[in-house]
Amino acid sequence: MNAEKAMEKILDSYPAKVMKNRKKHMLIKKSDEKQEITANTRTIPGIITNRGCCYAGCKGVVVGPLIDMVHIVHGPIGCSYYTWNTRRNKGKATRGEKNFLHYCFSTDMQESDIVFGGEKKLRQAIKEAVEIFKPEAITISATCPVGLIGDDIHTVAAEAEKEYGIKVVAFSCEGYKGVSQSAGHHIANNGLMKHIIGTGNDEKIPYSINLLGEYNIGGDEWEISRILTKIGYNIISTMTGNGSYERLKNAHNADLNLVQCHRSINYVADMIEKKYGTPWLKVNFIGIQSTIETLRNMAKYFGDEDLIKRTEEVIAEELADIKDEMEYYRNMCSGKTAMLFVGGSRAHHYQDLFKDLGIETVLAGYEFAHRDDYEGRDVLPHIQIDADSRNIEELHVEKDEKRYRLYLSPEKLEQLKKEMPLSNYEGLIKASKENTVIIDDLNHFETEEFIKALKPDVFGSGIKDKYVIQKMGVFSKQMHSYDYSGPYAGFKGAVNFARDISAGIFTPAWSYVVPPWKKEPLLEASMVEKEVG
């Protein structure tokens, strides 16, 4: 069955209201059309969505990976517990910072806190954290009941900051805000921008960059920074994988911001550009060709002859290192097909890596991306913010007259914008092949139906889907946790990915799913039976 038919069949099986809604969240890529998709709208109750909440987007994704902060979750125990070591944002203290990544901090709200308010307990929890750990900085993340009972976590944070002389930042990321994790990214971005970025006093250094929207899952950031350092760049901060409060403070010093995950960090990227003049470049370190392109764009931006030369040398060295292995895996995988359903950026990025392996992506979707992630930032002026997301603060920043600085002249910048995605992102749809199914907020029912229709060789998705897919006889690669492997970024990461994908598609177990006695008649047994009979 082809994609059009599968889509029709799915929509036909829905109740009328659901059908009307879901229809707008799916399309089939046609390159001669300007295609519009509906995204970032409320989830249909009961549909079995894969989405999480605002708290997950704020604490779980953006804030939690900062290694040297005590991240206190204000709420009942579950929210902190479920973000405890489950997302693989690795971190290592290298510059004398403390690393709290393996700890889980909660106010563990009880019934009395709901009834009488939890501010007192939160204050006491901060005090205890300060006394036990003496951290440089603390974050407080709100969960569902906090907003409802009216605990003022921002005032508590401000008071604690004054009392203990450390940075304390509160995030009102109650789970019900917005429609998905996305609202939490926005709230986290605002908090980092308001309270941390630009508060440091380090001197500027040459060829300096920030790595934005990179969470060091399975060590991705380490592979990326290995390559960038080898070329000669100085990474000031990473937002936020293996990042730290200490380094984030000086993020305003960079000459260029690299944006890997557009969805989660584009707010900070935009605000830094407005406030400090640093432009951002949409990069992709997932996939060999895309990594090369990214490195060349960066070199061109800096325009330094030595840097450009060094870039090509490093690319050549790295390619020579991985050539044989990649060729081996490419020969195994070439001609296979993939489906990708990931959060808000990987369904685009991993298409490039699959392409390097000769694997074609036939369906790509996001849990919580917005229209600009699908259609490109050109649509930004046309996006209507609906009632469910209206209460997410839009932070407006002003130009910092003292520290605003342009690395390139406005003319040069305009010229480069024609050659590379500088302060721009063109989106998933453009990156996808003709006839690819593009689908937003894919649910369980649709997952099953599209697998039956498109019969992919591999489905890159999350843990909730993984075993559903594999019970259907299709290899499922977790694209959030990497199935506890990685890194997958950069050159060495591409080899890791290729090895894991090949192992998954070709693991001998698939040939044992059907028992031999269901493949061939049991001649001997039937003969024995006959004799007896």
Add this chain to the structure above:
Amino acid sequence: MLELTPKEISKRKALTINPAKTCQPIGAMYAALGIHKCLPHSHGSQGCCSYHRMHLTRHYRDPIMASTSSFTEGAAVFGGKPNLQTAIKNVFNIYKPDVIAINTTCLSETIGDDIPSIIQSTDIPEGKYVIHANTPSYVGSHITGFSNMVKAMVSYFSEKEENVLTKKVNIIPGFVEPSDMREIKRIAKIMGLDIIMFPDTSGVLDTPNTGKFIMYPDGGTTVEELKATGMSRATIALGKFASEQAAYELEKKCNVTPYVLKSPVGIKATDELIMKMASLTGKEIPYELEEERGQLVDLMIDIHQHYSGKKVAIFGDPDITISMTEFAISLGMKPIYVITGTPGKDFDDIVTKMLEDAGIEGKVKSAGDLFELHQWIKNEPVDLLIGNTYGKYISKAENIPLVRVGFPILDRVGHTYLPTVGYKGAIRIIEKISSALLDKFDRECADEDFELVM
């Protein structure tokens, strides 16, 4: 690893660090999966539902299906009735379960959504059921949530017909693995006891790979069986914290006699279960079980030197931790630290008495956390840790072998297929304890002390 944990213990009143529990709804979700053709439903914002599904998936490595009301800010302010009604309609239309089992979150509990009246005002298709349990996350733990959902099964389904009493005995297994539920059923079968087990996740969360995904597998207690629990002659509730509430409810509602026993982990707790079963059947205990028991005792004697006198820290959910502590004592080990994250004074009382009776000086704490356990260990070390996967950080930090027993186990496999309960389960635990201790010895001993036979 965990190098920021200081040895010096300061009193904490407000900050929980590295909890030894999680919140109610996940336990309710797990219990609901033990009903045949049931879809658990989470009435709250969707983050909870995703987290609970993820966490159970990581533990069981099997699909965990559940739906959610997907609250928005508007619903959080004006109530979640329309969300729940839409959800029920969509779930029956698209996913076609026989039962929807609703749990609540701290969100819907704080705003006070009245679930029974919402259910009543919603069209439920003929022959289908919607049940609910209130599971506020700010009370108790995931074990409380499990208990609440099992109680809801009784409240909604258990029926008593006048003068009808079947030969059946209800067994509430507690928050244990599908493998444990299978083992308890196997024991009952050997004993000749006709049982209704509820909930029962065997055949649901330990399904084979056949190349076909089945949303509602064959396993799970059926609605008919749940109804019939009201006419059984007795209920055996395994584990006070997870199971007694439902058993008492069944007594109240249908006058079924409850027997609350320990979770059958270890030799004593298993003996008690089997003797209770025997007293209900009035028959001799079959040799098959005596043989298994004898094998266990044989092993306990043969290799007692591996673990005898070893100091051990045990943590986890209360029912299993209580039984595990008893088992450790019966092995001649010294459980000097015993904690659970679940609040409940009963835990402290029961375990403290066990230690006192055995002449062991130890620290016992309910509503404790792993940070404090680690601090205790820093002050006086142990030889072995027994608990869930979260113990691996302490294990690495202090170089103490960890034996994984309980929930969750996120980093090892087999636990959903191999039992911890019964004599068989006890043999498995001994094998694990012995291997853990000897592996460490082998790894660390001097070459001249390296032994072939141990």
